[in-house]
Amino acid sequence: MFFELTxxxxxxxxxxxxxxxxxxxxxxxxxxxxxxAGTVKAVEQRELIELDAKIILGNTYHLYLxxxxxxxxxxGGLHRFMNWNRPxxxxxxxxxxxxxxxxxxxxxxxxxxxxxxxxSKHLFTxxxxxxxxxxxxxxxxxxLDECAPYPADYSYTKKSMELSIKWAKESRISFNNTASIYxxxxxxxxxxxxxxxxxxxKEYLQQMIDIxxxxxxxxxxxxxxxxxxxYEITDISTDILPKDKPRYLMGVGTPENILQSIEMGIDMxxxxxxxxxxxxxxxxxxxxxxxxxxxxxxxEEKPLDENLDSYASNNFSLAYLRHLFISDEILGxxxxxxxxxxxxxxxxxxxxxxxxxxxxxxxxxxxxxxxxQSNKL
RNA sequence: GGGUAGAUACCGAAGCGGUCAAACGGGGCAGACUGUAAAUCUGCUGGGUAACACCCUACGGAGGUUCAAAUCCUUCUCUACCCA
Numbered sequence: 001m002f003f004e005l006t007x008x009x010x011x012x013x014x015x016x017x018x019x020x021x022x023x024x025x026x027x028x029x030x031x032x033x034x035x036x037a038g039t040v041k042a043v044e045q046r047e048l049i050e051l052d053a054k055i056i057l058g059n060t061y062h063l064y065l066x067x068x069x070x071x072x073x074x075x076g077g078l079h080r081f082m083n084w085n086r087p088x089x090x091x092x093x094x095x096x097x098x099x100x101x102x103x104x105x106x107x108x109x110x111x112x113x114x115x116x117x118x119x120s121k122h123l124f125t126x127x128x129x130x131x132x133x134x135x136x137x138x139x140x141x142x143x144l145d146e147c148a149p150y151p152a153d154y155s156y157t158k159k160s161m162e163l164s165i166k167w168a169k170e171s172r173i174s175f176n177n178t179a180s181i182y183x184x185x186x187x188x189x190x191x192x193x194x195x196x197x198x199x200x201x202k203e204y205l206q207q208m209i210d211i212x213x214x215x216x217x218x219x220x221x222x223x224x225x226x227x228x229x230x231y232e233i234t235d236i237s238t239d240i241l242p243k244d245k246p247r248y249l250m251g252v253g254t255p256e257n258i259l260q261s262i263e264m265g266i267d268m269x270x271x272x273x274x275x276x277x278x279x280x281x282x283x284x285x286x287x288x289x290x291x292x293x294x295x296x297x298x299x300e301e302k303p304l305d306e307n308l309d310s311y312a313s314n315n316f317s318l319a320y321l322r323h324l325f326i327s328d329e330i331l332g333x334x335x336x337x338x339x340x341x342x343x344x345x346x347x348x349x350x351x352x353x354x355x356x357x358x359x360x361x362x363x364x365x366x367x368x369x370x371x372x373q374s375n376k377l
Numbered sequence: 378g379g380g381u382a383g384a385u386a387c388c389g390a391a392g393c394g395g396u397c398a399a400a401c402g403g404g405g406c407a408g409a410c411u412g413u414a415a416a417u418c419u420g421c422u423g424g425g426u427a428a429c430a431c432c433c434u435a436c437g438g439a440g441g442u443u444c445a446a447a448u449c450c451u452u453c454u455c456u457a458c459c460c461a
Contacts, residue, residue: 032412034412034413035413036412036413037413041413041415041416042416057412059412059413062413062414089412091412092412094412095412095413096412096413096414098412099412099413099414100414103414116414117414142412145412147412191412217412219412220412221411221412222411222412223411224411230411248412249412250411250412251411251412252411252412253411254411257411270411270412271411271412272410272411272412272413272415273410273411275413276410276411276413276415276416276417277409277410277411278416279415279416279417280409280410280415280416280417280418281416282409282410291407291408293406293407294406294407295405295406295407325416328416330416332416333416
C-alpha cells in the first residue's frame with residue numbers, strides 16, 4: 001500500500017498518514033527540503049540524515065540540463081549519483097515554465113525552453129519529462145504542467161488549465177507504458193491547476209481524480225497571490241481530493257502557511273524558503289523570524305533558538321552566526337541552512353504528534369500566537 | 378633647507394566656477410525572498426522635519442576674488458615622494 005491514512009482530526013481536516021516507497025517510509029504531514037540540482041544547497045547528505053530528513057526534492061529541468069540524462073543514466077540515477085538512499089521526489093519543470101517565462105514557449109505538445117545556462121533550445125513534452133524522471137529514478141515524479149502566473153484572467157487560466165489536463169493524461173499514459181529502469185518502484189503525482197478560479201479548480205480536480213494518479217498535488221499557488229486566496233483554493237481542493245491518496249501543496253511555504261494547510265488536510269510540502277532564506281541571513285525560530293545580520297545580535301550569546309533541539313541551535317550563539325554572516329564566511333550559510341531545515345522538520349513533526357494526540361488545533365493556535373507575536377515586538 | 382604632488386563624508390576615491398549635501402566602491406543600518414537562473418536582490422547612510430519643499434552645517438585652517446567657490450588666488454598647517 002503506497003499511502004495509508006493513520007488518523008484524521010475530529011475538529012479539522014488535519015490528518016496523519018504514511019507513504020511507503022522502496023527507499024523508506026515517510027510519515028505525513030511532511031516537509032521536503034528542496035535539492036534542485038541534486039544537492040540541498042549548503043547542506044551535506046550526511047547532515048540531512050542527521051536532521052532526519054525523510055525525503056528531498058530534485059528538479060527535472062535542472063538535472064536534465066546538468067549533468068544531463070546521459071551522465072545521470074551512466075551513474076545509475078540520482079540516488080546513487082548523490083549518495084542519497086532515502087526517497088526523492090522530482091518536480092517536472094512545470095515551475096520553470098512559470099519562473100523562466102522569458103525564455104520559453106508553450107505549445108500544445110509541450111514547452112520549448114532556452115537553457116538559462118547556455119541559451120540552447122530544449123523541448124519538454126509530458127512524455128519526455130516522464131522519461132527523464134525514469135532516468136533520474138525519483139521515487140515520486142510530478143507531471144509536466146503549466147504553472148500559470150498571478151494574476152491571470154479567466155480565459156487564459158482556462159486555456160492553461162485545459163493544456164495542463166491534456167498533458168496530465170498524456171503523462172499518465174507515458175508512465176503506464178514505461179517502467180522503472182533501476183530496481184525500485186516509482187510513483188506519479190498529478191498537479192491541479194486552475195488559477196484562482198474556484199470553478200476551474202473544481203473541474204480540474206475532478207478530471208485529475210479520474211486520471212487516477214498515485215497522489216495529487218495542488219499547484220499554481222504561492223505565485224504572488226494574497227495568502228487568503230491561497231487558503232481558499234487549498235480548502236476547496238482538499239474538500240474534493242480523495243482521502244486515500246497523499247495531497248501535496250507545492251511550493252508552500254511559510255511556517256504559518258504550512259500549519260494552516262495541514263489543518264486543511266495537506267500531507268506534503270516543499271519550499272525553498274528555509275534554505276534560500278538561510279543563505280540570505282534569515283532564520284526561522286519558534287519566536288518568529290529573525291535577520292541574523294541585525295546589530296542587536298552582535299553580543300547575543302543565546303542559542304539560535306532556545307526552544308529548538310538541533311545541532312546548529314544547540315551549539316552556536318546568535319552572535320557567532322552573525323559574525324559568520326558579516327564576515328561572509330561559508331560556514332554561516334551552512335549553519336543557517338541546517339538550522340532552518342531543522343526548524344521546518346520539527347514543525348511538521350510536532351504537527352504530526354499533536355494530530356495524533358488530538359490537540360492539533362489548539363497547539364497550532366498557541367504556536368502561531370507565539371511565532372507571530374514575537375515578530376511584532 | 379629646496380622641489381613636486383596631495384589634503385573631499387566612517388574608509389577609499391571621483392568631481393576641478395553655478396545643474397553638489399557631493400558620482401562610484403567598501404563599510405555600516407534595515408528590508409525582501411513561497412514546486413531555487415538567488416551565498417541573491419532592494420532601500421537608507423551630514424543634522425533638523427512624519428515627509429516633499431525648506432532650513433542649518435559642510436570638501437584641511439584662515440583670508441580673498443566673484444552675482445555664485447569643493448572647484449580660482451594668497452597664506453598657514455599637515456602628509457607623501459624626490460634633491461641637498
